[in-house]
């Protein structure tokens with residue numbers, strides 16, 4: 001089966017970020033995608049599974065809607081993975097932008113030095129950049145915290 005891609009409604013922005021952390025092509029609804037009809041059409045057009053907690057979404061031909069029961073994002077993450085029988089691959093963790101899910105590109109520290117916060121400049125780590133929104137990423141405590149959470153969920 002082809003790997004699913006995701007579009008999460010605005011209530012599930014955190015879930016979308018976590019799916020992207022795990023390496024899935026997951027994005028959250030944009031500011032102009034508040035309306036259900038607009039959101040569903042975007043998901044259908046882009047071939048994405050629509051993630052929502054809204055049970056009133058009408059069925060749309062050619063669109064898969066996953067209505068989540070869980071409230072906490074950790075439980076939602078486990079719910080999505082179980083529903084679609086997905087097994088995240090640790091080799092792909094943190095390879096996508098958590099905002100727009102584009103694949104991150106490796107950059108040299110010398111080239112991005114001026115954009116880094118003072119304390120990060122000294123880090124001996126990989127730096128990556130999102131080609132879409134230009135956001136910079138580096139390994140740091142947020143990565144360790146994320147890996148700890150995934151391990152807790154049995155996904156690390």
Ligand SMILES: [Zn+2]
Pocket residue numbers: 097098099100101102130131132133134135
């Ligand atoms: Zn991005």
